[in-house]
Amino acid sequence: MPRVKHAPASAKRRKKVLKAAKGARGGRSKLLRTAKETVQKGLSYAYRDRKAKKRDYRVLWITRITAGCKKYDILYSRFIKGLKKAKIELNRKMLSELAATDDNAFSKLIKLVKEGK
Numbered sequence: 001m002p003r004v005k006h007a008p009a010s011a012k013r014r015k016k017v018l019k020a021a022k023g024a025r026g027g028r029s030k031l032l033r034t035a036k037e038t039v040q041k042g043l044s045y046a047y048r049d050r051k052a053k054k055r056d057y058r059v060l061w062i063t064r065i066t067a068g069c070k071k072y073d074i075l076y077s078r079f080i081k082g083l084k085k086a087k088i089e090l091n092r093k094m095l096s097e098l099a100a101t102d103d104n105a106f107s108k109l110i111k112l113v114k115e116g117k
Contacts, residue, residue, distance in 0.1 A: 061096035068099025072110045082113030 014032055020042075021028060021035035028038045066076040074082075083090065088109065090098075098106045 058092065061092040064096035064099050065092060068096075068103075068106050069110070072107065074110060074113065079110070079113055082116050083109070086112055086116045088112065 017032060017035050017039055018029070020039045023029065024035070024038050028034050062076065065079070069076050069079045090109075095106075095109075098109070
């Protein structure tokens with residue numbers, strides 16, 4: 001029985017890899033072996049950076065809250081501790097949004113924290 005080289009399954013597999021490598025430069029998008037390497041590396045970067053994205057956003061939120069706290073002469077750590085003590089459950093994303101856009105609401109939170117001392 002002759003050996004099958006161009007079976008539909010293997011052609012589909014090759015096509016899938018080359019499609020995923022589309023946009024890479026040179027042989028990385030044309031040659032199967034280098035395309036496989038490119039796709040594998042890209043997938044590992046995608047996995048890693050999905051985790052890093054969450055860290056990056058948290059850093060951004062904390063920076064915004066810190067900047068908002070500086071206007072009212074309070075440290076970020078004391079602000080967060082005061083919120084916990086006052087049983088105000090707002091996540092950092094929402095706090096940063098308030099600090100950046102709604103100064104009035106953020107100042108009320110600061111006032112609550114300062115009164116709680």
